[in-house]
Amino acid sequence: xxxxxxxxxxxxxxxxxxxxxxxxxxxxxxxxxxxxxxxxxxxxxxxxxxxxxxxxxxxxxxxxxxxxxxxxxxxxxxxxxxxxxxxxxxxxxxxxxxxxxxxxxxxxxxxxxxxxxxxxxxxxxxxxxxxxxxxxxxxxxxxxxxxxxxxxxxxxxxxxxxxxxxxxxxxxxxxxxxxxxxxxxxxxxxxxxxxxxxxxxxxxxxxxxxxxxxxxxxxxxxxxxxxxxxxxxxxxxxxxxxxxxxxxxxxxxxxxxxxxxxxxxxxxxxxxxxxxxxxxxxxxxxxxxxxxxxxxxxxxxxxxxxxx
Numbered sequence: 001x002x003x004x005x006x007x008x009x010x011x012x013x014x015x016x017x018x019x020x021x022x023x024x025x026x027x028x029x030x031x032x033x034x035x036x037x038x039x040x041x042x043x044x045x046x047x048x049x050x051x052x053x054x055x056x057x058x059x060x061x062x063x064x065x066x067x068x069x070x071x072x073x074x075x076x077x078x079x080x081x082x083x084x085x086x087x088x089x090x091x092x093x094x095x096x097x098x099x100x101x102x103x104x105x106x107x108x109x110x111x112x113x114x115x116x117x118x119x120x121x122x123x124x125x126x127x128x129x130x131x132x133x134x135x136x137x138x139x140x141x142x143x144x145x146x147x148x149x150x151x152x153x154x155x156x157x158x159x160x161x162x163x164x165x166x167x168x169x170x171x172x173x174x175x176x177x178x179x180x181x182x183x184x185x186x187x188x189x190x191x192x193x194x195x196x197x198x199x200x201x202x203x204x205x206x207x208x209x210x211x212x213x214x215x216x217x218x219x220x221x222x223x224x225x226x227x228x229x230x231x232x233x234x235x236x237x238x239x240x241x242x243x244x245x246x247x248x249x250x251x252x253x254x255x256x257x258x259x260x261x262x263x264x265x266x267x268x269x270x271x272x273x274x275x276x277x278x279x280x281x282x283x284x285x286x287x288x289x290x291x292x293x294x295x296x297x298x299x300x301x302x303x304x305x306x307x308x
Contacts, residue, residue: 002029003303004067006060006077007296008104010039010138010162011211011265013056015063016296017070022304026297032066034059035264038082039138039162048086056092057099064100077104078299080112081139081160109156113142115298117151120207122301123293129204132197134279135294136212136272138162141279143193145200153196157189161212164271172251172267179248182271187278194282206280208235208288209295211265212272217290218260219243219269225260233290237280244273 001021007014014033020026036059041052060077067075083089084106097103107115113135120133133151135142139160144151168182208217213235218224220239223231247255247270256266280288 001073002071003300004063004070004072004075005296005299006063006075006102006104007299008038008056008060008077008079008083010080010082010160011035011037011268012138013059013063014296015066016300017067017072018300020300020304022307026300026304030066030070032063037138037162037264039160039166042082042086046086047088048083048092053092053095057096060096060102060104061100064102074303075102076299076303077102078107079104080107080137080295081109081158081163084108085139109140109142110154112137112140112295113144113154113156114151115302116142116209116295117144117146117154117298118149118301119293119295119298120209120291121149122297123291124205124207130201132203132206132283132285133209133291134207134213134276134288135209136161136275137210137295138268141190141275143197143279145197145203153200155193155196157193159186159189159275161265161268161272161275164275165268169271169274173249174270179270179274182274183278186274187282190275190278190282197283202284206283206285206288207291208276209291209293212268213276213288214290215260215262215265215269216240216243216273216276217288219247219258222260222290229292234287235276235290236287237277237285240273240277240280244270244277247273 017029018026130147132145141159143155146152217235222233252266256263
């Protein structure tokens, strides 16, 4: 059967259509996305502005049309931190449902971590042993660890690349003082949440997911997307440490010239590098293996499991 999932993130709204049935690997059929950047349509009071709300409704309606054209039998949608944390998030979701008929579910940060972990476990399989998964989104960082399909530890902290850029890395490029303060605050926030992960012991495999992680890996020499999703890609901390000061000295326009960095995400790649470096350092990781599956695939896999 053909399934679709609409992922409303802090940066992008993304429709993924797959051919799938229980017990089989979901095969991508088509993708459709827009760089909506809901996190930039937030008022000083934390509300999602009307223009952001209307743009979201318009694009969800567009996704519905694409899904119908693609023969999707079951379309699911979900929102993450950008809508979850907005005081008017419920009103925004009601507006989208009224305009489009599509009901978007709100995921908690822990649910994001658990579903992403499920996708990574299915990708690497049981032979990978105990997994540690780090996912840098636009609004939050998710960390999960365990040896089963359900992680023993699932944590979400407000350290997404978009949020860190907006809140503590102003300037293009930011000043050395702002970079130092961002590094301090990111590390303090992660360190405050590490005890459950430390108690869980050392992982057999540490994995990074998300567009931010893929971009950083590409900057550090990983294979381009043209080599396909099965090419092994690593984000070594040693290489990231070499690149971090170079990225920090660049403007957003200059970063957009780096391999794997789009113009729409060029301002955020420095924040992603700061968060990834802090995560690896504090957890004692020399590298992260990049997984092409993440939250969207986790949503689809969980839905297929329930169909059985």
